[in-house]
Amino acid sequence: MGKNVEQCPLCAFRFFTDYEAPRAQPTHVANADILTPEEDNASRKSVAMLLERKSTVDAAIARAEAQITRMKATSARLEDEIYTLRAAYHPVRSLPDDVLYSIFDWCNPGLAADQTARTHFSSLDPSWTPWRLSTVSRRWRALAQGYPRLWTTVYANVTLRYAAVPRARVIDRLREYLKRSRDASLTVWLAGALNPEDIIPLIRDVACRIRLLETEVASTVLAGLEGASFDRLEHLRVDFERQFEDSANVAPDSDLVIRAFKDAPRLINFEHNDGDCRIPIDIPWTQLENTSLWYCPFPGLTAAPLKNLRVLRIVTELTGTVHWEDPGLRVELPFLDTIHIYLSSFLSIGSIFRHMNAPSLRHLALAAPSDDVPEMDWLAQVPESITDLTVACARMEGMAPEAIMGLLQRARRVQNIYIGLNEDVLDGVLALFRASQPSELLPELRTLRTNAAKKSMHFVQQLVQWKMSGSERLRSVVLHQGGESTEDWNAEQASGQFTASTQELDADLEVRFEENEIIEQPDVFQTRLQRNRYY
Numbered sequence: 001m002g003k004n005v006e007q008c009p010l011c012a013f014r015f016f017t018d019y020e021a022p023r024a025q026p027t028h029v030a031n032a033d034i035l036t037p038e039e040d041n042a043s044r045k046s047v048a049m050l051l052e053r054k055s056t057v058d059a060a061i062a063r064a065e066a067q068i069t070r071m072k073a074t075s076a077r078l079e080d081e082i083y084t085l086r087a088a089y090h091p092v093r094s095l096p097d098d099v100l101y102s103i104f105d106w107c108n109p110g111l112a113a114d115q116t117a118r119t120h121f122s123s124l125d126p127s128w129t130p131w132r133l134s135t136v137s138r139r140w141r142a143l144a145q146g147y148p149r150l151w152t153t154v155y156a157n158v159t160l161r162y163a164a165v166p167r168a169r170v171i172d173r174l175r176e177y178l179k180r181s182r183d184a185s186l187t188v189w190l191a192g193a194l195n196p197e198d199i200i201p202l203i204r205d206v207a208c209r210i211r212l213l214e215t216e217v218a219s220t221v222l223a224g225l226e227g228a229s230f231d232r233l234e235h236l237r238v239d240f241e242r243q244f245e246d247s248a249n250v251a252p253d254s255d256l257v258i259r260a261f262k263d264a265p266r267l268i269n270f271e272h273n274d275g276d277c278r279i280p281i282d283i284p285w286t287q288l289e290n291t292s293l294w295y296c297p298f299p300g301l302t303a304a305p306l307k308n309l310r311v312l313r314i315v316t317e318l319t320g321t322v323h324w325e326d327p328g329l330r331v332e333l334p335f336l337d338t339i340h341i342y343l344s345s346f347l348s349i350g351s352i353f354r355h356m357n358a359p360s361l362r363h364l365a366l367a368a369p370s371d372d373v374p375e376m377d378w379l380a381q382v383p384e385s386i387t388d389l390t391v392a393c394a395r396m397e398g399m400a401p402e403a404i405m406g407l408l409q410r411a412r413r414v415q416n417i418y419i420g421l422n423e424d425v426l427d428g429v430l431a432l433f434r435a436s437q438p439s440e441l442l443p444e445l446r447t448l449r450t451n452a453a454k455k456s457m458h459f460v461q462q463l464v465q466w467k468m469s470g471s472e473r474l475r476s477v478v479l480h481q482g483g484e485s486t487e488d489w490n491a492e493q494a495s496g497q498f499t500a501s502t503q504e505l506d507a508d509l510e511v512r513f514e515e516n517e518i519i520e521q522p523d524v525f526q527t528r529l530q531r532n533r534y535y
Helices: 026-031 037-088 097-106 126-134 138-145 164-180 196-209 219-223 256-260 346-353 377-381 401-410 423-435 454-469 491-503 522-530
Strands: 003-007 014-019 153-158 186-192 210-216 235-239 269-273 290-294 311-315 338-342 363-370 388-395 416-420 447-451 476-481 510-517
Touching: 097 138, 126 138, 153 164, 164 196, 186 196, 196 210, 196 219, 219 256, 388 401, 401 423, 423 454, 447 454, 454 476
Parallel strands: 153 186, 186 210, 210 235, 235 269, 269 290, 290 311, 311 338, 338 363, 363 388, 388 416, 416 447, 447 476, 476 510
Antiparallel strands: 003 014
């Protein structure tokens, strides 16, 4: 037998690369002949030699596997050392301080570049962001603690279930934020059962630095802010939280909010929730652009200097009317672009339009749960400049179709319309459509939204046929769930049939069905409007 011997360069083990073991003669295997003594002795010696050789090879394999295990462990340790050493010259470590400061800004919602959005890109809890950044490294700790802007978003929230110790910790943390923010402008959220004796002195001391303020506290806290100077305040949101009041049924004084924040000459956005609120004539909010009154029982409007007002939102489901301190007053609002109103009746809405002139109005949304008042002459005061129109009312037994028809005839610039009216009213409007010149109605209409109720669908089908028969611009129809389906009417199925019927017009018209109902309740209306809030 021939063999070629080589030696392992690592362990000096000698192994065979070409080895032929002795084999019994084929004739012995085939014939089962008895081996001669010489052949038997030779075979036994070969077996003993091979067993010895196999044990040597097995021992070498064990040594090799042990060596491989040690080498793998060494490789893992080297990998850890490489990772550690590479971290020393990681690009983040080489970033200059000003770049890290910019990164820190993105962790702070109060410093967002777009103040119309409250969301921010940080995965950190915004109320603990500075503390979290301080735990990364000694350098980050020094930068975070020495960067005032990082400490400018202040949360002070104490729920009723907290004990005195957690409440004290909230105040201590608030003091730390105010101290480290130095002279930077502040974004402050106050909520919960805050002790007026603790919170009022702190807020008064920094009032001149607050840029955005949200409060959901007891009226006693607001009362303690009277006379404070809010020189930088631009965004103000006040919620009346009844659970924090001594008397749950007593709303704050109607002028409490105004008195507390009267000295805020830079105020741009004002939002008030669940409280009686008026804007007195002598208020120095000359820069006010955005006003939202949510669930205020009796919103009051005056001839306050609101010449810069661009957005007005009023949402309430409570009874009562929007009243003016001077019945003969007429307010000029030259820059007003958007009006969103949900009131108890269209009579209340009419009281607003009869007293204002808004020649630049573009976006108008009107909604009321019901109305049994036929006087809709105020619709004639709606300016012709509107491009986006929403009219929603679930039940308007006394509302004349002629009033809606008059509004549609005036709105010649409307491009997007959102209609959610009583079906009988729509039926009357459809009859007036047939008696008029359809081509003269809504000539710029591009998007139509309405519910998919039975009579509404008839209205939509007729309108689409009229608009698509000529060179009109209608491009999209959105149908909403129009109440519960009946045995002979299924809204989604009807929408599919409508889509098929539009294809016969050979027009490039997009038709969509959405399961959400059209605006009927104030909470739905408010949710839609809050998408465009200032934070």
